[in-house]
Amino acid sequence: VQLVESGGGLVQAGGSLRLDCAVSGFNLENYAIAWFRQSPGKEREGVSCLNKNDGTTYVVDSVKGRFSTPSDAAKNTVALQMNNLEPGDTAVYACAAMHVGALRTFGREWYLESPDYWGQGTQVTVSS
Numbered sequence: 001v002q003l004v005e006s007g008g009g010l011v012q013a014g015g016s017l018r019l020d021c022a023v024s025g026f027n028l029e030n031y032a033i034a035w036f037r038q039s040p041g042k043e044r045e046g047v048s049c050l051n052k053n054d055g056t057t058y059v060v061d062s063v064k065g066r067f068s069t070p071s072d073a074a075k076n077t078v079a080l081q082m083n084n085l086e087p088g089d090t091a092v093y094a095c096a097a098m099h100v101g102a103l104r105t106f107g108r109e110w111y112l113e114s115p116d117y118w119g120q121g122t123q124v125t126v127s128s
Contacts, residue, residue, distance in 0.1 A: 001025035001117050003033075003095050011085055015126070019080040020073065021095030021119060029053055032103045033078035034115060035069075037091035037124075046111025047093070050078055051100055058110055063089070085126045094121035111124030 006093045007019040019031055032051040038044040050069040057069055066084045073079040078095065096115030106113050 001097075001119055003097060003119035005072060005093065005095055005102055005119045005121045008093060008124045010125045010127065013087055013128050014084060015085055016081070016083045017085065017124060018070075018082070019093055019095075019122060019124075020041045021078045021080075023076050023078070023095075026097065026117070028076060030100060031097040032056070032100050032110075034053070034098050034110065035080045035093060036096060036111070039090075039091040042091075045091075048080060049080065049098065049110045049127040052078065053100065056103065058108055060111070070082055082124070085124075087126045087128045089124065090126050091124060092121040093124050095119045 002024045004022045011017050034049040035047040036044050037047050048069050050057050068081045069082050070079050098115045098118040102113045103110050
C-alpha cells in the first residue's frame with residue numbers, strides 16, 4: 001500500500017499550488033482519500049476528504065472557497081487544489097486513506113476518524 005504526495009513547494013501569498021496523491025496497492029472503490037496538514041506547534045488538521053466513487057466531498061470551513069478537490073485528477077490520484085494561499089496555510093500536507101464506511105459514519109466530522117494508510121507528506125510554505 002502506498003500513498004505518494006507531490007506538488008508541494010514555496011509560493012507567495014495569494015498564489016496557488018496543486019497537490020497530487022497517487023495511491024497504489026489498494027482499491028479506491030473501498031476508500032476515500034483525505035488531506036491533513038500540520039504545522040509546528042499546532043495539532044493536525046483535516047483539510048478535505050473525497051470519495052471518488054460517489055463524489056462525496058468535504059472541505060473544512062477554514063479553507064472553504066480556497067481549497068478544492070478537482071475531479072480531473074488521473075485514475076488512482078486525488079488532487080488538492082489550493083488557491084489564494086495565505087501564510088497560515090504553511091504546513092506539511094499529507095494524504096491518507098479512510099474506509100468509505102467510516103466516512104459514511106462520521107460524515108462532516110470525518111477528520112475525527114483515524115485513517116488506515118498515510119502518505120509521507122509534502123511541505124507547503126507560503127511567504128508573505
